[in-house]
Amino acid sequence: MKNVTVIGAGVAGLCVARTLLDRGARVTLIDRQRDLGPAACSWWAGGMLAPFCEGESAEEPVVRLGQEAADWWEAKTQAVHRHGSLVVSPARDRSELTRFARRTSGFREVSAPEIDALEPDLGGRFSKGLFFESEAHLAPREALQRLRASVLADGAEFVEADADPADHATRGLTVDCRGFQARADLPDLRGVKGEMLVLSCPDVSLSRPIRLLHPRIPLYIVPRGDGVFMLGATMIEGQAGRHVTARALLELLSAAYALNPAFGEAEVLEIGVDSRPAFADNIPRIRQSGNLIRANGLYRHGFLLAPALARMVTERIFDNTTPEVMDETAT
């Protein structure tokens, strides 16, 4: 039996642990935090499983590998909502919608009455949209908690510690899934700051993630159920500080207000800020040096790409394959 230590219990580490267990490995999971919480970037994720929408700006592997995500999360957590995603733009920014349509696939154009039927609470505000019917979303914290529970129930041992992967690898096969925390060991990893809000607004009901296109302030809003919404997310080059900026709040809230003025009455439950770990091309990487495998760089695609990344790490370990996102240069 293979013994593998996974360091980092965010979305990457938990997915790797799950796929390793599925192949029969004995897994030890190490994290600085005893419980899931705001220290993990995935805690603040939108939870959109929207590979086709991401194709607007992401490269081909993201679209292709991301298509594994919805089925994987459904199988492992039963926390997936399959209602598609809807993309709209204010009338004056219609050219953004044209551009988005040209860069993506897997959608159909929807007119005002169709938008009204899909999302009655957007009624009358948008005359045209793009409906990506096959896409899905999940509630990240619920999904992570379920995944973690299943991993522990299936025998993974959890250790609360601030472990150094390189040191640990001297004692056995180790997978470093620490995300941005691994920056000191991955000099080409950078932080991309994201700011997001959780709102409570029982007056508004949405069934699926909505993307509001805007040349300066693109926004998405993901329903969490029970009148709770996640509103995100800024994308700013640079490692996040501890606080969200006033500008980000203004932009996010004004965009929500444009979707439905009832958001003006929403209560702000949480304000989040974190650094997404990313490589220069915003595509994740697997790197191996002896007993140490590092899987990192999920960028804004944590829930979307972690299942594929975990599969590739596991195939590397069990089948000795060379995954497509594996770098030749070992670090």
Next chain:
Amino acid sequence: MLDFYGTTLANGFMLGTAQYPSPAILADAFRRSGASVATVSLRRESGQDRAGQDFWQMIRALDVHILPNTAGCHSVKEAVTTAHMAREVFDTKWIKLEVIGEEDTLQPDVFGLVEATRILTEDGFQVFPYTTEDLVVADRLLHAGCEVLMPWGAPIGSGLGLNNLFGLRAMRAHFPDVPLVIDAGLGLPSQAAQAMELGFDAVLLNTAVAKAGDPAAMAEAFATAIRAGQLAAAADPMEPRDMAAPSTPVIGKAFLS
């Protein structure tokens, strides 16, 4: 060839660094563009803890002249503060000065622009002002210490091209010895070529490349067009005329009818 505050640039292409799908694509676009200047916004990419270090390091590694800008500043004070931060971060006196006056068109607040120019010039900065084609404002900017003027072609990010040909021609004619850069509003290479054909010294753009489906290819397309326009301007183009001027003799035709 082109002199901007004593610095000679190899070509008239200034390219922005915002809005690219990834830093890798940004770097690729710069390689294909051969652009001699990179503009970089500080305000958006920093915050109080100046967290943009990784990104700025990458911009430095492009190995082109860096023109920091005060994009997103709405007041003189904000713009001056950002300029000082830029000088510290990039170790350059150059500053592209933007003082935005109107949110929908992002047109410059020309009054604030002149005031901020005066403050910054006295402080040793070399100001590249984002202005309109207004000749009076241009004159005030020169008096305030500018040695370069950067009129807009159209609103920032609109891709509409050169909206006021008359105004831009007048500006070129009025300031024959001042380096003039079309800043903002270009969407297509043909528009950049047109700007160069009008005798402008350079163009500055960002969105048209960053938001193209293939930014690197579009960067090369712009570089080619800029070069074409520049060559055309130097080659002394023919004057347009109302009647046809046959390029071969018309013998045996009643051409005086």
